[in-house]
Amino acid sequence: MNSYFNLSDFITSFSFASKAVNDSLAGHNLRVAYLSYLIGEAITFDNRFLYDLLLSGLLHDIGLFYDKQGYMFVEEHFPSLRSETRKLVQIHAEIGYEILRGYPYLSKIAKVVRYHHSPYFQALKEKVLLESQIVYFADRIDVYLKDALCSPSELLKKRESLPEFIEAAAEKALNPKVAEIFLKKVYPKDSFWFTYSDQEYLQREISFLMENFSQKIPIEYSRDLSQIFAYLIDFKSPFTASHSSTVAVVAKEIAREMGYSEEGVEKMEIAGLLHDIGKVKVPDEILNKPGKLTREEFFIMKSHVFYTYQILKEMRVDEEVLSWASLHHEKLNGRGYPFGLTKERIPLGSRIMTVADIYTALTEERPYKKALKPREAVNLLRELVSKGEVDGFVLSALEKCLDRIERERSLVVEEAKETYSKFLGKV
Numbered sequence: 001m002n003s004y005f006n007l008s009d010f011i012t013s014f015s016f017a018s019k020a021v022n023d024s025l026a027g028h029n030l031r032v033a034y035l036s037y038l039i040g041e042a043i044t045f046d047n048r049f050l051y052d053l054l055l056s057g058l059l060h061d062i063g064l065f066y067d068k069q070g071y072m073f074v075e076e077h078f079p080s081l082r083s084e085t086r087k088l089v090q091i092h093a094e095i096g097y098e099i100l101r102g103y104p105y106l107s108k109i110a111k112v113v114r115y116h117h118s119p120y121f122q123a124l125k126e127k128v129l130l131e132s133q134i135v136y137f138a139d140r141i142d143v144y145l146k147d148a149l150c151s152p153s154e155l156l157k158k159r160e161s162l163p164e165f166i167e168a169a170a171e172k173a174l175n176p177k178v179a180e181i182f183l184k185k186v187y188p189k190d191s192f193w194f195t196y197s198d199q200e201y202l203q204r205e206i207s208f209l210m211e212n213f214s215q216k217i218p219i220e221y222s223r224d225l226s227q228i229f230a231y232l233i234d235f236k237s238p239f240t241a242s243h244s245s246t247v248a249v250v251a252k253e254i255a256r257e258m259g260y261s262e263e264g265v266e267k268m269e270i271a272g273l274l275h276d277i278g279k280v281k282v283p284d285e286i287l288n289k290p291g292k293l294t295r296e297e298f299f300i301m302k303s304h305v306f307y308t309y310q311i312l313k314e315m316r317v318d319e320e321v322l323s324w325a326s327l328h329h330e331k332l333n334g335r336g337y338p339f340g341l342t343k344e345r346i347p348l349g350s351r352i353m354t355v356a357d358i359y360t361a362l363t364e365e366r367p368y369k370k371a372l373k374p375r376e377a378v379n380l381l382r383e384l385v386s387k388g389e390v391d392g393f394v395l396s397a398l399e400k401c402l403d404r405i406e407r408e409r410s411l412v413v414e415e416a417k418e419t420y421s422k423f424l425g426k427v
């Protein structure tokens with residue numbers, strides 16, 4: 001079986017890239033993963049358990065992608081959570097569950113994520129997984145410590161007051177056994193504090209730990225994993241909710257038309273799903289700005305392909321998937337970005353992605369523009385061919401299978417819409 005992804009590389013690289021999606025939570029996912037792992041390690045050497053803790057820590061707040069307010073409630077109302085605030089806090093955990101649960105390799109993680117805000121008394125009643133309780137504990141500790149991480153004196157103060165904080169919370173909210181293990185086995189070690197407060201070393205430590213658990217994923221599951229992350233990016237705005245899914249279909253059909261093998265077509269679909277993954281590093285205000293971008297904003301916007309390249313390289317995806325996905329803003333005349341490559345250096349697969357991306361963007365509605373009809377978009381692309389920006393052969397292939405593309409497209413658009421309301425219906 002041909003396998004394209006390594007789950008560990010994929011989640012690690014994505015988590016590093018998204019660690020600062022929310023300023024006040026920068027590095028939070030990494031620290032929660034690390035602390036959960038250390039607590040787990042003090043309990044057992046069971047590899048599956050430890051790997052699940054790492055993955056759950058990295059992904060536990062993935063629902064905050066859509067629920068920006070969620071963490072405010074989490075912070076303000078702990079530990080005296082009243083039931084209405086608890087409901088608000090629960091939203092991002094439910095969204096996270098919804099995002100992950102359909103994926104076979106992450107269905108256990110989905111459950112852990114769902115209950116990562118269940119206080120101990122509730123966890124007991126509802127038989128919540130120990131992994132969830134550990135992540136919850138680590139999450140609370142990090143929220144308590146995070147503002148002190150940059151200053152050694154502040155950090156020392158917090159270190160001193162931490163046992164008291166835990167004791168006050170432990171009775172009802174935190175699992176007392178987990179608290180005890182933490183205080184005995186993790187808390188006393190300086191090495192924990194040094195790693196915890198040093199983002200760079202923490203990141204290295206996480207990479208190192210994740211490497212112990214490399215897990216290869218067969219191609220059909222690589223596609224589904226890519227779809228999860230495509231939605232994560234696309235759902236930042238209802239206008240782009242099916243963007244990556246559509247680009248994937250268009251690119252795939254062009255590739256088929258141009259005689260790619262079945263494997264090539266599959267790779268093209270994956271590359272299409274991942275082509276905008278670098279947008280995880282672009283602030284929502286810029287991505288969703290209804291009007292024209294300023295020069296500075298456009299500069300930042302352009303970085304998304306650069307990050308697509310870096311993230312996918314770190315994920316160690318297949319070479320072709322890497323270049324097809326991340327060279328989609330290069331132009332044949334060398335005036336594209338981010339590398340300014342000229343046509344000799346731009347592979348056919350990347351040219352296909354360019355045409356698929358432009359075609360899709362033109363035929364989608366945005367707050368600042370109407371959607372073009374397929375034929376109108378093709379005409380506009382013709383102009384880009386004559387300017388020497390876009391490959392004319394690729395465009396001809398697209399024209400030949402335009403009907404098939406539009407048919408296939410309507411299916412993925414429907415699916416994206418449904419998924420969108422499933423995820424965001426909770427907010």
Ligand SMILES: [Fe+2]
Nearest residue numbers: 060061116117
């Ligand atoms: Fe959370």
Ligand SMILES: [Fe+2]
Nearest residue numbers: 028060061139
């Ligand atoms: Fe969290």
Ligand SMILES: [Fe+2]
Nearest residue numbers: 247275276357
């Ligand atoms: Fe795109």
